[in-house]
Amino acid sequence: MIRIIRGSEPAKLVPLRIAKLAVLGSLGREPTSDEVVGYKEVATELWDAQHHKCCYCEQRIPKGFNDVEHYRPKCRADRRPGCAHTHGYWWLAFSWDNLLFACPACNRSGKNDLFPLIHGSISLLNPLLPPGNELPLLLDPGSAINPVEHIEYTESAIGRNGGPTHWWARPRNASIYGVKTIEVCELNRLELRELRNDHFRSTLAPQVEALNNSFRAHRLENTK
Numbered sequence: 361m362i363r364i365i366r367g368s369e370p371a372k373l374v375p376l377r378i379a380k381l382a383v384l385g386s387l388g389r390e391p392t393s394d395e396v397v398g399y400k401e402v403a404t405e406l407w408d409a410q411h412h413k414c415c416y417c418e419q420r421i422p423k424g425f426n427d428v429e430h431y432r433p434k435c436r437a438d439r440r441p442g443c444a445h446t447h448g449y450w451w452l453a454f455s456w457d458n459l460l461f462a463c464p465a466c467n468r469s470g471k472n473d474l475f476p477l478i479h480g481s482i483s484l485l486n487p488l489l490p491p492g493n494e495l496p497l498l499l500d501p502g503s504a505i506n507p508v509e510h511i512e513y514t515e516s517a518i519g520r521n522g523g524p525t526h527w528w529a530r531p532r533n534a535s536i537y538g539v540k541t542i543e544v545c546e547l548n549r550l551e552l553r554e555l556r557n558d559h560f561r562s563t564l565a566p567q568v569e570a571l572n573n574s575f576r577a578h579r580l581e582n583t584k
C-alpha cells in the first residue's frame with residue numbers, strides 16, 4: 361500500500377452527490393446496495409490518480425475494470441473489534457475523499473465491508489463527516505498518513521526450516537494499524553507475494569547489482 365494523492369474533486373461529482381443524496385435521504389431508511397449507485401462516474405479519475413494500481417495491494421488494474429471502492433463501506437460495515445454497529449456510510453458514498461479504486465480480490469473478497477475501529481470509537485451517523493470520534497484501524501491510503509510508516513516489506517523463508525523466500529508485508533514498529541490493514545486487505549496472499557518476488561528479481565535486484573558494480577569500479581579506480 362502506498363499513499364494516494366487524489367487531486368481535486370471532479371466537478372461532475374458535486375451535482376451527482378446532491379441529486380443522489382436527496383433521493384437516498386428521502387427513503388427514511390438505510391438504502392440497499394442496489395440503491396446506492398452512480399459513483400462509478402469518477403472511476404477513470406480515480407484510476408488515473410492511482411497510476412492504474414489497486415489502492416490496497418498495488419496490483420495493476422485494467423482500465424475496463426471499474427470497481428470503485430469506498431474506504432468507509434457504503435451499505436454495511438463490520439466495525440469490530442471497536443464497535444458493534446453495522447450501519448453503512450451511504451451519505452459518504454459520493455464523497456471524493458471516501459472513494460478509491462481497488463482490484464477485485466481486495467474489494468470483494470478481502471476488505472469487503474470490513475471497517476475495524478479502535479475500542480472506544482463512536483461510529484459516525486448521518487450526516488456527520490469524518491473523522492468525528494471514529495478511530496479506524498484500517499489505513500486510508502488517500503489520507504495524510506503515509507502507509508509506509510506502518511507497513512514494510514521484508515524477505516524471509518516461507519517455512520520455518522528455510523527454503524524458498526517470499527516478500528512479506530509486515531507491520532513497521534509493531535504498528536496496530538499495520539497489523540490490521542495487512543489482515544483486512546490480505547496483503548500476504550500468495551499472488552501478492554509472488555508478484556513482489558517477480559518485481560524484486562526483474563527490477564530491483566538488477567538495479568542493486570548495477571549500483572554495487574559501480575561502487576566497486578569506483579573504489580578500484582581510486583586505489584590505482
Ligand SMILES: [Zn+2]
Pocket residue numbers: 414415416417418419462463464465466467
Ligand atoms: Zn488489490
